Amino acid sequence: MGKAKEAVSKAGKAIYNNIPVFLGIILLIGLVNAMIPRTAYAALFSNNIVSDSIIGSGIGSVLIGNPITSYILGGEFLAQGVSLVAVTAFIVAWVTVGIVQMPAESLLLGRRFAILRNATSFVLSVIVAIITVFVMGLI
Amino acid sequence: MNENSHTGWYFLLVVVILYAVAGILGPDMVSPALEFSSKIIINVIPIFALIFAITAAFNYFVSPRAISRYLGKTSGIKKWIIAIVGGIISTGPIYMWYPLLKDLKRKGVSYGFIAAFLYNRAVKIPLMPMLIFYFGLPFTAILTALMIVFSIVQGIIFEELERGGFV
Numbered sequence: 001m002g003k004a005k006e007a008v009s010k011a012g013k014a015i016y017n018n019i020p021v022f023l024g025i026i027l028l029i030g031l032v033n034a035m036i037p038r039t040a041y042a043a044l045f046s047n048n049i050v051s052d053s054i055i056g057s058g059i060g061s062v063l064i065g066n067p068i069t070s071y072i073l074g075g076e077f078l079a080q081g082v083s084l085v086a087v088t089a090f091i092v093a094w095v096t097v098g099i100v101q102m103p104a105e106s107l108l109l110g111r112r113f114a115i116l117r118n119a120t121s122f123v124l125s126v127i128v129a130i131i132t133v134f135v136m137g138l139i
Numbered sequence: 140m141n142e143n144s145h146t147g148w149y150f151l152l153v154v155v156i157l158y159a160v161a162g163i164l165g166p167d168m169v170s171p172a173l174e175f176s177s178k179i180i181i182n183v184i185p186i187f188a189l190i191f192a193i194t195a196a197f198n199y200f201v202s203p204r205a206i207s208r209y210l211g212k213t214s215g216i217k218k219w220i221i222a223i224v225g226g227i228i229s230t231g232p233i234y235m236w237y238p239l240l241k242d243l244k245r246k247g248v249s250y251g252f253i254a255a256f257l258y259n260r261a262v263k264i265p266l267m268p269m270l271i272f273y274f275g276l277p278f279t280a281i282l283t284a285l286m287i288v289f290s291i292v293q294g295i296i297f298e299e300l301e302r303g304g305f306v
Contacts, residue, residue: 003199004199006198007195007196007197007198007199008195008198010194010195010198011191011192011194011195011197011198012191012195014194015187015190015191015194017147018147019147020147020148020150020151021147021150021151022183023151023180024147024150024151024153024154026176026179026180026183027151027154027155027158027172027173027176028154028157029175029176029179030171030172030173030174030175030176030177030179031154031157031158031161031168031172031176033171033172033175034161034168034169034171034172034175035161035165035168035172066266067261067263067266068190068266068269071266071269071270071272071273071274072179072183072269072273074273074274075272075273075274076179078273078274088282091270092261092282092286095260095261095263096258096261096286098233101233101234104234104237105237107237108237108238108240108241109237109240109241109244109253110306112305112306113250113253113254113297113306116297116300116305116306117254117257117293117297120254120293120296120297121258121293124258124289124292124293127289128282128285128286128289131285132278132281132282132285135281135285136277136278136281139277
């Protein structure tokens with residue numbers, strides 16, 4: 001198989017394999033949107049920049065999957081009135097903290113490294129989210 | 140079809156079952172839910188076409204073997220630049236990289252470099268159209284720049300931890 005054909009086929013397979021997850025997530029967003037009133041989000045997020053980002057990071061840390069899923073979920077959270085800092089922390093933690101991958105990471109790179117890397121990534125996701133929203137406010 | 144793709148189909152099946160249950164318990168919910176979801180699908184389809192094109196280009200120009208040749212070869216600022224570029228352009232699932240990173244560690248590469256490399260894997264250029272679509276170009280640019288900066292911060296933290304014998 002030619003290099004170009006292989007590159008296109010690999011990209012197609014990667015997207016095809018993720019289609020059921022994307023479709024499922026989008027359908028789930030629609031259902032949750034119809035079932036849960038917007039005011040429910042206010043109960044979880046208090047619009048406090050620190051607690052919102054910690055909650056966002058916490059949710060992002062335990063969920064796994066293609067980063068696109070976090071972008072779609074984050075975008076829809078934002079549309080539902082969740083603060084930008086919470087959504088930013090959520091999408092950063094989704095890709096930098098990997099609670100589910102930690103056993104494999106521990107096994108190959110060391111338990112202490114895996115725990116410390118995930119812990120610092122969690123703290124950094126909160127910091128990155130707060131600075132991002134602060135800088136966004138300046139422009 | 141691999142095991143992961145099966146999991147995806149099972150997940151979709153669970154969501155379809157949830158819709159069926161919702162249809163029985165509250166039939167009024169299903170139609171607005173489907174309408175809301177179809178709006179999202181219509182919006183993201185063109186973005187997926189763009190992501191497909193960029194991913195294919197990445198697959199064509201970048202290979203994991205080529206990246207691994209450069210990892211852990213230098214020190215100083217160059218080392219951080221390699222960790223950033225290597226992390227950003229590396230493709231495939233993260234667990235695929237653990238054995239290679241373990242090997243590099245055995246060859247003397249610092250935990251700081253490994254941490255910075257792993258952090259930069261979070262910057263996904265092929266997926267950026269979706270991030271821009273939902274959050275805009277300024278947000279995407281600021282977030283990406285900050286993540287690159289903080290990958291170095293994490294790298295330096297780990298170099299200090301390693302020097303202090305904590306890791």
